[in-house]
Amino acid sequence: MGSMVYLNGEILDVTEARVAVTNPGLLHGVGLFETLRSYAGRPFRLDEHLVRMRSSAEKLNMPLGNALERVPEAIGMVLQANELTEARIRFAVTPPGAHDPEGETTLLVAAEKIVGYPPELYEKGMTVFICTNFRQSAQDPLAGHKTLSYLPRLIALRDAQNRQCGEALWFTPENMLAEGCISNVFLVKGGCLHTPPLDTPILPGVTRAAVLELAEENGIAVEQDLLTINNLLDAEEVFLTNAIMEIMPVTRVERHSIGDEQPGLITRKLAEAYQRLTHSL
Structure with missing residues (x-):
């Protein structure tokens, strides 16, 4: 600060x-x-x-x-x-x-x-952890909002970091993928970009919205759909978004490799488009 x-x-x-x-x-x-x-x-x-x-x-x-x-x-x-x-x-x-x-x-x-994240994470990708101790529920009145009651997120993030992971992914009680502790999540499969819908529930991320706009502008198909752990593990590309990390490639989910453990083509394309967007203000 x-x-x-x-x-x-x-x-x-x-x-x-x-x-x-x-x-x-x-x-x-x-x-x-x-x-x-x-x-x-x-x-x-x-x-x-x-x-x-x-x-x-x-x-x-x-x-x-x-x-x-x-x-x-x-x-x-x-x-x-x-x-x-x-x-x-x-x-x-x-x-x-x-x-x-x-x-x-x-x-x-x-x-x-701004310090940001280490450059090597953008080059090699982040490893994420699956949060199993907590669930993100539509019955939680704070879900989808950035409130000062942030301790559960910090506990889960600290647990991930203690396991040498950069983020923890939350699921709903119905085992649907929601989001990270401090980020939204996207998957790529068959050239199509997938992300959980807002009523999962998830935070309506500002960076998330920008990425959806950029995908449309660049002719990338988008589906906002319910996703499972199998969708996550079968994805060809995964990336996270928030205002500070911008677009962060994910190349491992714990010990499971995503794609060839390199940031994918669509991830890189959107990251470049996002850089142009933020620097054209």
């Missing part, structure tokens, strides 16, 4: 930023966040991130006041204060606490220099 953050209208040193002990995010994990990336000082698809947060807030009945209207200016202030252009940006909003005035939300915006 950069040394300067935005908190409720002020740019503060990260060591001086304070929230009340009654803040719902601190007490109960009540709040929403978004992570995105800036290229040449321009936040990529910020509007889509704001739309997603607003949609989640409405579905979860979480009042955000005018916090989202303040986000664009706040991001600009944080990038300037930290002298950043290529950055990882995170903004979080929590609703008013029990002792706060009505409509008084908390908005925190932070940014740091």
